[in-house]
Amino acid sequence: MTIFDFFRPTRSAPVARDRLQILLQHERVSAGASDLIAVLREEILEVISRHVEIPAEKVQVKMQRDEAISTLEVEIELPNPIRRRAA
Amino acid sequence: MSQVLVVTSGKGGVGKTTSTAAIGAALAMNGSRVAVVDFDVGLRNLDLVMGAERRVVYDLINVVQGEAKLQQALIRDKRLETLYLLPASQTRDKDALTSEGVARVMDDLRESFDWIVCDSPAGIERGALLAMRHADVAVVVTNPEVSSVRDSDRIIGMLDAKTAKAERGEYMEKHLLLTRYDAARAERGQMLKVEDVLEILSIPLLGIIPESEAVLNASNVGCPVTLTAADSAPARAYIDAARRLEGDVIPMMIPADKRVGFMGKLFGRRAA
Ligand SMILES: Nc1ncnc2c1ncn2[C@@H]1O[C@H](COP(=O)(O)OP(=O)(O)O)[C@@H](O)[C@H]1O
Ligand SMILES: [Mg+2]
Numbered sequence: 001m002t003i004f005d006f007f008r009p010t011r012s013a014p015v016a017r018d019r020l021q022i023l024l025q026h027e028r029v030s031a032g033a034s035d036l037i038a039v040l041r042e043e044i045l046e047v048i049s050r051h052v053e054i055p056a057e058k059v060q061v062k063m064q065r066d067e068a069i070s071t072l073e074v075e076i077e078l079p080n081p082i083r084r085r086a087a
Numbered sequence: 088m089s090q091v092l093v094v095t096s097g098k099g100g101v102g103k104t105t106s107t108a109a110i111g112a113a114l115a116m117n118g119s120r121v122a123v124v125d126f127d128v129g130l131r132n133l134d135l136v137m138g139a140e141r142r143v144v145y146d147l148i149n150v151v152q153g154e155a156k157l158q159q160a161l162i163r164d165k166r167l168e169t170l171y172l173l174p175a176s177q178t179r180d181k182d183a184l185t186s187e188g189v190a191r192v193m194d195d196l197r198e199s200f201d202w203i204v205c206d207s208p209a210g211i212e213r214g215a216l217l218a219m220r221h222a223d224v225a226v227v228v229t230n231p232e233v234s235s236v237r238d239s240d241r242i243i244g245m246l247d248a249k250t251a252k253a254e255r256g257e258y259m260e261k262h263l264l265l266t267r268y269d270a271a272r273a274e275r276g277q278m279l280k281v282e283d284v285l286e287i288l289s290i291p292l293l294g295i296i297p298e299s300e301a302v303l304n305a306s307n308v309g310c311p312v313t314l315t316a317a318d319s320a321p322a323r324a325y326i327d328a329a330r331r332l333e334g335d336v337i338p339m340m341i342p343a344d345k346r347v348g349f350m351g352k353l354f355g356r357r358a359a
Contacts, residue, residue: 010276010277011275011276012276012277013273013276013277013278013279013280013283014276016232016233016279017279017280017283017287019233020233020237020279020287021287023237024237024240027237027240027241028240028244031241031244035248
């Protein structure tokens with residue numbers, strides 16, 4: 001540290017700006033993704049329910065995020081005996 | 088036509104309550120009929136900042152639960168006859184605020200007021216969601232500091248997704264109010280610049296409120312800063328912000344460091 005550093009305060013604001021920009025890019029995507037999952041789950045449930053009776057909690061949708069791709073895991077549990085809805 | 092405005096932020100201690108009181112009073116000074124509503128159940132403070140803490144009889148929860156009429160709970164300001172306060176409960180559980188009850192109170196308030204200014208609790212939970220639920224317009228209060236900006240970003244996302252307006256597919260009008268702005272520290276590069284915060288959050292700027300002793304003095308005496316020190320820098324910034332909410336176009340001033348010299352002091356700096 002030189003005597004000049006003492007008079008020149010550290011400019012930390014540019015670091016703050018860069019960190020925020022990177023962080024918020026990520027957070028906005030994941031907030032969007034959790035909405036996406038909710039929408040998918042609703043619509044999948046709706047399609048299944050058109051044909052078979054199914055409790056809402058038996059449709060599970062999960063998103064697994066990896067570097068190159070993300071996978072969507074959909075698990076639908078049909079209670080036995082399967083009760084088909086009348087066409 | 089009446090407007091419901093929510094003052095929100097995510098983070099606590101950034102200046103929501105101060106801003107609710109200051110903007111509410113500034114709108115009332117222009118002749119509008121204004122109700123400021125405290126949604127911070129259990130941690131009410133708006134009554135103190137407005138200097139009405141000894142006049143609270145009934146509160147928002149009493150009205151929501153049907154234990155008191157709206158007219159019984161509203162406290163009329165001693166200084167401005169068009170300004171009213173609907174206080175929060177200090178003792179009741181915040182779960183006593185039902186969504187339908189709040190909707191009914193908001194509808195009733197719309198009958199009698201031009202502006203209904205809702206002071207949101209901190210956080211992103213139920214209380215904050217109820218405060219923003221029926222808003223037509225939002226003021227997002229942000230300090231030029233990383234955690235406040237991040238929380239504001241979250242709140243902006245919620246305003247666009249979880250409000251009644253958003254659910255009807257309408258656009259939620261949002262404005263950024265940058266508070267506790269310290270010009271000297273901004274000029275030394277130690278605090279996020281106005282442009283940085285605007286670029287990151289990308290919502291229009293409503294005003295920049297400087298860090299100021301006048302705000303502390305105002306809360307000490309229980310009077311909105313726009314009434315008790317109308318000529319102070321923060322009060323002028325709040326008064327301009329209120330006029331912008333009413334649709335006036337006023338040039339934006341960025342508070343300048345008092346030490347940058349004569350010209351800076353005289354003219355401030357225009358926002359880009
Ligand atoms: N512009 C300002 N200058 C100085 N102090 C401020 C300013 N704005 C707010 N404060 C102070 O910051 C503290 C928190 O403000 P408050 O309005 O209660 O925030 P919130 O409602 O967001 O929790 C209070 O002590 C208040 O007086
Ligand atoms: Mg508060």
